[in-house]
Amino acid sequence: MVDKIKVENLSCCYNKKCVLDSLNINVIQNEILSIIGPANSGKTTFLRTLNRMNDLDVTYLRKGEVYLDNDNIFNMNMENLRKRVGMLFAMPIPLPMSIYENIIYAPKRLGLILKKSEQDAIVEQALRDASLWNEVKDRLDSSAMKMSGGQQQRLCIARILAINPEVILFDEPCSGLDPISTAKVEESMIELKQKYTIVLVTNNVKQASRVGDRTAFFLMGNLIEIDKTDKLFISPKERQTEDYITGRFG
Numbered sequence: 514m515v516d517k518i519k520v521e522n523l524s525c526c527y528n529k530k531c532v533l534d535s536l537n538i539n540v541i542q543n544e545i546l547s548i549i550g551p552a553n554s555g556k557t558t559f560l561r562t563l564n565r566m567n568d569l570d571v572t573y574l575r576k577g578e579v580y581l582d583n584d585n586i587f588n589m590n591m592e593n594l595r596k597r598v599g600m601l602f603a604m605p606i607p608l609p610m611s612i613y614e615n616i617i618y619a620p621k622r623l624g625l626i627l628k629k630s631e632q633d634a635i636v637e638q639a640l641r642d643a644s645l646w647n648e649v650k651d652r653l654d655s656s657a658m659k660m661s662g663g664q665q666q667r668l669c670i671a672r673i674l675a676i677n678p679e680v681i682l683f684d685e686p687c688s689g690l691d692p693i694s695t696a697k698v699e700e701s702m703i704e705l706k707q708k709y710t711i712v713l714v715t716n717n718v719k720q721a722s723r724v725g726d727r728t729a730f731f732l733m734g735n736l737i738e739i740d741k742t743d744k745l746f747i748s749p750k751e752r753q754t755e756d757y758i759t760g761r762f763g
């Protein structure tokens with residue numbers, strides 16, 4: 514098993530209030546690592562650090578290092594990092610344009626595509642990998658805004674796939690979705706791990722247990738426990754983990 518991401522002694526603070534404390538954690542290539550924990554435990558801050566989304570926040574201070582393969586992400590060109598590490602948010606936010614244009618927007622902007630036939634191939638592959646192709650293949654020119662919430666979320670996944678990243682970060686991707694749409698997004702995540710490495714932050718403990726190969730439990734900026742998902746849910750080592758997964762707090 515190869516580490517795709519290695520996080521060493523990562524501490525993050527906003528305005529001197531520290532919200533992650535000397536975190537050491539790895540993400541294995543082609544796994545889904547689920548991260549669970551109550552509100553304010555630092556889950557989103559952790560994800561945002563992995564693709565340097567907080568760099569422009571002047572109140573944010575970081576110590577420690579993050580390696581993608583063996584490259585220190587803080588020494589990397591930002592555009593290159595964002596191509597390698599894509600992020601999906603809780604609310605799907607398609608661009609107000611067609612399904613086709615949504616997907617091709619970023620590759621075009623990055624200058625990755627020239628010919629129409631190449632564009633068509635990228636759109637089809639991204640939609641297939643996001644488990645959306647069969648639902649939309651006959652209406653690629655219609656507005657993305659007319660899709661259901663669950664379809665919009667899978668479209669946002671397809672938009673990330675179109676730039677061919679190595680890692681995808683999901684921050685509560687199903688929090689606004691009904692159970693059927695949630696199941697579809699979960700299915701596509703499980704498909705995606707064949708090609709990509711996935712970090713999934715979720716408030717839904719059951720979701721973590723359904724899709725995570727390993728699960729990490731964060732509490733107040735600390736990594737309390739990380740283990741194979743079955744093990745963590747069946748026999749957690751720490752009392753705090755047990756309390757959280759059995760719904761005693763959080």
Ligand SMILES: Nc1ncnc2c1ncn2[C@@H]1O[C@H](COP(=O)(O)OP(=O)(O)OP(=O)(O)O)[C@@H](O)[C@H]1O
Binds near residue numbers: 551556570
């Ligand atoms: N941009 C910011 N500026 C100042 N404080 C912030 C900022 N972002 C997060 N925080 C603070 O950092 C702490 C951790 O927040 P974070 O969003 O990482 O937690 P979380 O585990 O994702 O929570 P939730 O489950 O509610 O999404 C919180 O106390 C939050 O108020």
Ligand SMILES: [Mg+2]
Binds near residue numbers: 556557558
């Ligand atoms: Mg969050």
